[in-house]
Amino acid sequence: MRSPRSAFAWLVAKEARELAAAPSWWVLLVAIGPLVGVTFINAARTYAEASGLNGTTAGVGEAFSPLVGIWSPTFSACEVAAVFLLPFVAIRLVAGDQQSGALKIEGQHPMPPIVRVVAKVVVLIGAWIVASLAPFAAVLLWIQYGGHVHLPELMTVAIGHLLNAGLTIALAAAAAALTEHPSTAAIFTLAVTVGTWVLNFVAAVQGGVWETMAGYTPPAMIAEFQHGLVRLDAVLISLVFIAAGMGLAAIGMRRGVAVRRRLRESLVLGAVTAAVVFACSFVNSSWDFSENRMNSFPRADEEALERLRAPLSMEVHLAPEDPRRADLEHKAIAKLRRVLPKVRVRYESATAIGLFEQTSPHYGEIWYEIGGRRQMNRATTAESALETIYELAGVAPPVERDEDIFRGYPLAVYPSGAATVFYGIWPAAMSAVALVVNRRQR
Amino acid sequence: MFAAQHLTKRYGRLTALSGVSFSVRAGEVLGLIGPNGSGKTTLFECLGGVLPLDEGSIVRDGRPMSDRERASTLFYLPDAIVPWPAQTVRWAIDFTLGFFRGRADLVEEIVRRLDIAPLIDSTIGSLSKGQRKRALLAIGLLMPHPVLLADEPFDGLDLRQSRDVGETLRSYASAGRTMFLSIHQIRDAARVCDRFVLLSGGRTRGEGTMEELAALAAARSGSSGSHRDLEEVFLALT
Numbered sequence: 001m002r003s004p005r006s007a008f009a010w011l012v013a014k015e016a017r018e019l020a021a022a023p024s025w026w027v028l029l030v031a032i033g034p035l036v037g038v039t040f041i042n043a044a045r046t047y048a049e050a051s052g053l054n055g056t057t058a059g060v061g062e063a064f065s066p067l068v069g070i071w072s073p074t075f076s077a078c079e080v081a082a083v084f085l086l087p088f089v090a091i092r093l094v095a096g097d098q099q100s101g102a103l104k105i106e107g108q109h110p111m112p113p114i115v116r117v118v119a120k121v122v123v124l125i126g127a128w129i130v131a132s133l134a135p136f137a138a139v140l141l142w143i144q145y146g147g148h149v150h151l152p153e154l155m156t157v158a159i160g161h162l163l164n165a166g167l168t169i170a171l172a173a174a175a176a177a178l179t180e181h182p183s184t185a186a187i188f189t190l191a192v193t194v195g196t197w198v199l200n201f202v203a204a205v206q207g208g209v210w211e212t213m214a215g216y217t218p219p220a221m222i223a224e225f226q227h228g229l230v231r232l233d234a235v236l237i238s239l240v241f242i243a244a245g246m247g248l249a250a251i252g253m254r255r256g257v258a259v260r261r262r263l264r265e266s267l268v269l270g271a272v273t274a275a276v277v278f279a280c281s282f283v284n285s286s287w288d289f290s291e292n293r294m295n296s297f298p299r300a301d302e303e304a305l306e307r308l309r310a311p312l313s314m315e316v317h318l319a320p321e322d323p324r325r326a327d328l329e330h331k332a333i334a335k336l337r338r339v340l341p342k343v344r345v346r347y348e349s350a351t352a353i354g355l356f357e358q359t360s361p362h363y364g365e366i367w368y369e370i371g372g373r374r375q376m377n378r379a380t381t382a383e384s385a386l387e388t389i390y391e392l393a394g395v396a397p398p399v400e401r402d403e404d405i406f407r408g409y410p411l412a413v414y415p416s417g418a419a420t421v422f423y424g425i426w427p428a429a430m431s432a433v434a435l436v437v438n439r440r441q442r
Numbered sequence: 443m444f445a446a447q448h449l450t451k452r453y454g455r456l457t458a459l460s461g462v463s464f465s466v467r468a469g470e471v472l473g474l475i476g477p478n479g480s481g482k483t484t485l486f487e488c489l490g491g492v493l494p495l496d497e498g499s500i501v502r503d504g505r506p507m508s509d510r511e512r513a514s515t516l517f518y519l520p521d522a523i524v525p526w527p528a529q530t531v532r533w534a535i536d537f538t539l540g541f542f543r544g545r546a547d548l549v550e551e552i553v554r555r556l557d558i559a560p561l562i563d564s565t566i567g568s569l570s571k572g573q574r575k576r577a578l579l580a581i582g583l584l585m586p587h588p589v590l591l592a593d594e595p596f597d598g599l600d601l602r603q604s605r606d607v608g609e610t611l612r613s614y615a616s617a618g619r620t621m622f623l624s625i626h627q628i629r630d631a632a633r634v635c636d637r638f639v640l641l642s643g644g645r646t647r648g649e650g651t652m653e654e655l656a657a658l659a660a661a662r663s664g665s666s667g668s669h670r671d672l673e674e675v676f677l678a679l680t
Contacts, residue, residue, distance in 0.1 A: 105525055109542060
């Protein structure tokens with residue numbers, strides 16, 4: 001009797017079984033519980049104290065956003081797992097076939113290698129979703145404590161980490177398929193991760209094009225998702241990198257093809273990827289899913305800014321490592337870029353840290369130019385930037401609407417039971433499931 | 443069935459195969475014989491599409507076979523592999539049957555003939571060399587491809603098992619399946635194969651039945667039929 005299942009379905013089922021047989025996968029599952037536990041319990045405690053627990057003075061509304069106060073730190077455990085645990089799971093699943101010789105058998109099926117890679121990635125993404133149950137257990141606990149959940153911002157954080165996991169999986173798959181041994185693949189994957197950290201460091205010192213490039217590294221991308229911001233260019237570029245990683249893995253998995261040809265194909269893929277990434281970097285749509293609109297100006301200001309037709313040029317005399325520059329970038333420029341069609345920013349500085357430029361009379365100046373009119377301001381807040389822009393454009397500042405003010409969701413509750421769940425029940429349950437699954441597979 | 447024409451494979455400066463040519467006939471058991479390092483596994487990996495050829499082609503009905511055609515005609519069973527080590531033999535058989543759309547109707551018979559039943563629920567990684575060889579041969583025989591290339595099918599088997607496996611391979615060949623076996627033990631080859639390809643130093647040293655090879659050896663050495671068995675023929679031709 002012929003099997004009704006497609007070859008792809010057989011492959012996915014096989015990858016799932018191989019994943020379940022991999023100790024690295026169970027280590028990830030067991031470890032992510034305590035990791036989430038540490039971050040969630042600390043975040044919930046701090047949130048409770050800021051909300052007035054044990055007689056502390058209540059904080060400000062901004063501090064009572066569960067997005068910043070709870071979900072960003074809680075889901076950061078996923079970032080640690082994606083960097084230090086997930087690559088080994090992915091490498092094991094991809095390189096295992098090469099090491100055992102299974103690829104010599106499976107590779108004789110006429111199925112294109114990219115389909116093989118897709119089967120592995122599907123299973124690995126599924127594995128990541130299962131691991132994500134740990135932070136979602138924290139969400140359930142938070143709801144049980146009476147905490148507020150704004151689903152769009154929560155899902156933005158989760159999707160950001162899913163995208164990051166996709167990048168890790170694609171990178172690890174490519175490394176595993178292109179190298180002879182899993183340990184080489186692991187070193188290569190970690191080297192790329194460390195490379196992105198170095199890039200972020202260089203960007204902080206040098207600014208300029210490095211800063212632009214660093215904006216597309218996984219840590220920078222995740223930071224935006226953790227603040228409820230979805231930038232289309234970052235999403236597209238991540239997807240392009242994921243596709244490129246899978247493509248490289250498929251090239252590496254091809255049997256019976258000369259190394260020189262595979263190298264040529266890899267170079268072509270690299271060139272195409274670079275071109276598409278460059279094109280995607282010009283896309284500037286973005287969505288702010290944070291409930292407190294932390295990535296946007298108040299609605300009234302956005303409406304006023306949207307009426308401005310002339311482009312805005314800024315000349316900022318601040319060094320890359322000057323904290324005022326980061327302040328200005330996050331509090332004003334990033335928000336302006338989201339609402340104004342054309343914002344051109346030119347940074348001027350003679351040094352990296354700016355400490356020895358303070359005596360320069362122009363250091364710290366921020367020049368705004370609209371329609372040929374220029375004005376200087378030294379403040380780096382959103383309010384001062386808006387005030388200057390309105391003055392230059394001859395627009396009356398809008399009146400702040402009461403409904404635009406975010407009041408926050410204080411919750412002065414100790415995270416009771418969380419330690420039991422994440423340090424006890426989760427690891428025990430995952431260990432038990434590992435035993436049962438492995439016994440049933442035999 | 444198909445013919446290999448002038449197959450050449452190099453690893454950097456080392457030439458593993460140099461202009462290897464031979465033909466494979468439908469329904470025969472063809473033995474590839476050669477000492478260690480003669481290029482047998484390289485030849486099989488090239489035929490099975492695992493390694494790329496530098497020169498030469500595999501020809502069927504006078505024209506080179508496409509990759510897809512080759513993939514649907516030849517199934518290569520490598521030696522010294524431990525595929526899916528954490529999975530059971532039962533699962534491996536089910537998976538390969540489903541994945542390659544194999545001969546599910548033959549499962550019972552092949553399991554019985556190769557004495558797989560006692561191993562069926564063991565993980566592949568826990569099997570001995572001989573047990574693993576039998577399990578993998580079962581997978582090879584269940585594949586739908588008309589030609590099975592088996593690298594060292596008797597390696598790790600004891601005398602009785604070698605005999606049983608040899609009989610099983612012969613019976614499927616007589617039912618129409620073509621077997622191309624790489625064997626370094628000449629006695630095993632002599633017992634099972636209809637024809638032989640002798641390989642040494644990456645070159646074909648002879649091709650044919652025992653009688654044809656004996657005649658070739660005699661012609662080359664200038665004697666008149668003094669080579670009585672395959673071992674002597676092999677030594678004379680390589």
